[in-house]
Each structure stands twice: as structure tokens, then as C-alpha cells.
Amino acid sequence: MKLLILLKKINVIKKIENINSENFDNQNYRYNIQYTLQPIDFINYKHINFLLNKTNIIFLISLFNHSNINFNKLFYIFLYSLEKVDIDSLNFFKNMLFNKFYSNYNVTLFYSIATKEIKKNKEEFFKNNTNKTLLIRNTFKTTNLRLLRKISIIDLILKKYLESQLDDKISINFDKYNLKFMRKKKLYVKVLRRKLRRMRKMLRWSKISLRNFIRLTLIFLCTKDIDIFSKVLVKIMDSMHYKNHRRFLYYLKLFISKSMHYYFSVLRFEGFFFYLSGKISGGGNSKKKNYAVKCGKYSLTNKMLKLKYKKGLIHTKTGVLGYKLMISYK
Numbered sequence: 001m002k003l004l005i006l007l008k009k010i011n012v013i014k015k016i017e018n019i020n021s022e023n024f025d026n027q028n029y030r031y032n033i034q035y036t037l038q039p040i041d042f043i044n045y046k047h048i049n050f051l052l053n054k055t056n057i058i059f060l061i062s063l064f065n066h067s068n069i070n071f072n073k074l075f076y077i078f079l080y081s082l083e084k085v086d087i088d089s090l091n092f093f094k095n096m097l098f099n100k101f102y103s104n105y106n107v108t109l110f111y112s113i114a115t116k117e118i119k120k121n122k123e124e125f126f127k128n129n130t131n132k133t134l135l136i137r138n139t140f141k142t143t144n145l146r147l148l149r150k151i152s153i154i155d156l157i158l159k160k161y162l163e164s165q166l167d168d169k170i171s172i173n174f175d176k177y178n179l180k181f182m183r184k185k186k187l188y189v190k191v192l193r194r195k196l197r198r199m200r201k202m203l204r205w206s207k208i209s210l211r212n213f214i215r216l217t218l219i220f221l222c223t224k225d226i227d228i229f230s231k232v233l234v235k236i237m238d239s240m241h242y243k244n245h246r247r248f249l250y251y252l253k254l255f256i257s258k259s260m261h262y263y264f265s266v267l268r269f270e271g272f273f274f275y276l277s278g279k280i281s282g283g284g285n286s287k288k289k290n291y292a293v294k295c296g297k298y299s300l301t302n303k304m305l306k307l308k309y310k311k312g313l314i315h316t317k318t319g320v321l322g323y324k325l326m327i328s329y330k
Contacts, residue, residue: 196210196214196251196255196259197210198251199213199248199251199252199255202236202240202244202247202248202251203236205236205239205240206235206236206238206239206240207239208232208235208236213232214259216228216229216232217229217255217260218260218263220232221260221263221264221267221269222267224269224308224327224329226308226309226310226325226327227310229325230310230312230323230325233252233274233323233325234312234314234323236248237314237321238314238315238316242279242281242316242317242318243281244281245276245280245281245316245321246280246281246291247281249274249276249280249291249293252274252293253293253295256272256293256295257295260272260295261295261296264295264296267329268329268330269296269327269329270296270297270298270305270328270329270330271294271295271296271297271298271305271326271327271328271329272293272294272295272296272298272326272327273292273293273294273295273298273324273325273326273327274292274293274323274324274325275290275291275292275293275323275324275325276290276291276292276314276321276322276323277289277290277291277321277322277323278319278320278321278322279316279318279319279321280321296328297328298326298327298328302328304330305328305329305330306328306329306330307326307327307328308326308327309324309325309326310324310325310326311323311324311325
């Protein structure tokens with residue numbers, strides 16, 4: 001329930017009104033404001049690159065939301081000053097403003113948190129001078145051009161999302177974690193996905209893509225909400241054949257210990273424990289077996305750690321499996 005209230009609060013993005021087709025109409029670009037995207041639309045490299053090169057978009061949105069400036073005139077000048085704007089980028093930008101952007105990557109959630117935290121901490125994303133600076137932390141300054149060549153706007157938004165959840169400043173060394181999306185401007189999931197291709201087939205049975213599974217796991221690590229991840233695991237194991245349970249648990253163990261373990265120190269996540277008992281990958285008169293996925297610290301007696309615990313049942317064709325899920329964090 002707490003997570004639902006949190007998502008409702010942070011997923012509310014203010015709609016900018018008083019926008020008409022004149023804003024997108026000049027001698028070079030013509031755009032119909034009545035156009036809406038199809039229900040299925042995903043972020044691609046073109047969209048990310050558009051937001052990367054036009055960093056003043058973030059500043060303008062936060063400025064026009066809380067001022068009486070003539071939005072039509074200034075926004076028209078802003079678009080006219082861009083060197084190149086294609087229709088796809090304008091569609092993407094317009095739908096993101098109106099909160100009509102459909103994607104399995106919840107950009108509005110990260111975006112609303114990022115803009116809120118930027119105003120709260122009084123950080124500057126744009127300066128109207130020749131030496132434009134971007135302040136991520138008070139002690140770290142660099143030029144816009146040099147910084148934005150290494151990272152994407154999604155990286156900055158993800159960083160602000162983690163800081164808002166942890167209520168503390170964080171410093172992520174992506175090169176150390178072998179993610180390398182600072183250099184290649186790729187989403188973090190594209191690198192992790194290469195190590196988890198064997199799990200993709202099992203996730204398809206539950207109609208959950210590998211990319212969404214990674215994102216749900218990261219949200220679980222951020223919010224420490226154990227109900228989210230337990231429901232995801234139960235749904236996956238219910239949808240697949242019981243003979244594939246042991247194989248899925250093995251891939252889950254690699255996923256937690258090899259990929260997600262990189263985020264433990266950043267998110268103050270200390271330990272993960274998933275215990276399954278019953279006729280795992282067997283039926284008939286087969287003996288009951290136990291399987292445990294362990295990573296980090298998971299002690300019931302350590303008073304320095306906060307614990308969350310959940311147990312339940314997974315119904316299969318050959319019987320019932322009992323599971324226990326426990327996490328520890330600071």
C-alpha cells in the first residue's frame with residue numbers, strides 16, 4: 001500500500017497548457033498538435049540523442065511550470081533556434097509534456113522525481129552564458145558538452161531517482177561496475193541483458209520481458225518492497241513447466257549474485273535470501289528438495305540490519321512448493 005501511494009505521488013507530472021499548433025509551425029517544421037502516438041511506443045536512440053543535445057529543455061520545463069512567462073512565444077523561439085528537429089522527436093517531446101507517453105520504461109516517473117529534486121536542492125541545469133555548466137554535486141563541475149558526451153539524460157534521471165529514494169547523495173562509478181553506458185550512451189539494461197539471454201525464454205511464458213524484469217528488480221532494490229518481487233517470482237514460476245523450476249532458480253542465482261550485486265553497496269542493500277522447498281522440478285514419488293538463493297548478509301540476529309520477511313506457496317501440477325523471501329538492508 002505504501003508503494004502504491006508513493007507511485008501515485010511521484011508519477012504525477014504537471015501538464016503544460018496553452019500549447020497550440022503555432023508553437024510547432026514555421027517555415028522549416030510543421031506539426032499537428034492533435035496527433036497522438038500509438039499505444040506502443042518505445043524510447044530509441046534518436047529520442048535519447050535529441051534530449052542529450054538539447055539540454056535546455058529540462059530548464060525550460062521547470063521554468064514555465066512556475067512562471068507567467070509567455071510560453072508560446074518563448075517556446076517558438078526555442079524550437080526555431082534548434083539546428084535540426086525531426087517530427088519523431090517533437091512527437092516524443094509533446095507526449096512527454098502531456099503525460100501521454102506510452103512505454104514500458106516509465107520516463108514520467110523518473111522525470112518528475114528528477115525535476116522535483118533539482119528544484120529542491122537548487123541545482124543548476126542550465127546557465128545562459130558562454131561557459132555552460134552542469135552541477136550534479138556541489139563539488140563536481142564540468143562543461144555540458146564534455147559531460148553529455150559520456151552520459152545520457154536517462155543516466156542523470158536514474159541517479160536523481162536513486163537519491164530521492166535514499167534521501168542521500170550517491171556516487172555511481174559505472175566503469176567500475178562494468179556497465180559502460182557513460183561511454184556508449186546506452187541504457188543500463190542493454191549491458192546486463194547480454195548476461196541473461198538464457199532466462200528470456202522462461203520470462204516469455206509469464207509475459208514479462210527481460211528488460212522489464214531487470215527494471216522491476218532495480219525498483220525492488222530501491223524501494224525495499226518485498227511484495228513486488230515476491231509476486232513477480234510467483235508469477236514466473238506459476239507460468240512455466242515445473243521441470244524448469246530448478247533451471248530458473250539457477251539463473252536467478254546468477255542474476256542476483258553477478259548482476260544485481262553491483263547495486264547493493266549503492267542502495268544500502270545488504271543481503272538477499274530466497275528459499276524454496278518441495279518437489280522441485282519433479283513429480284510423482286520424487287523426494288522433497290530444498291533450494292536456496294543466497295547473496296550478501298541475511299542474519300536474523302544481527303541488530304544492525306533491517307529485515308523484511310515474506311513466505312507463501314506456489315501451486316504446481318505435482319503439488320505445492322513453499323517459499324521464503326528475506327532481505328536485509330541498512
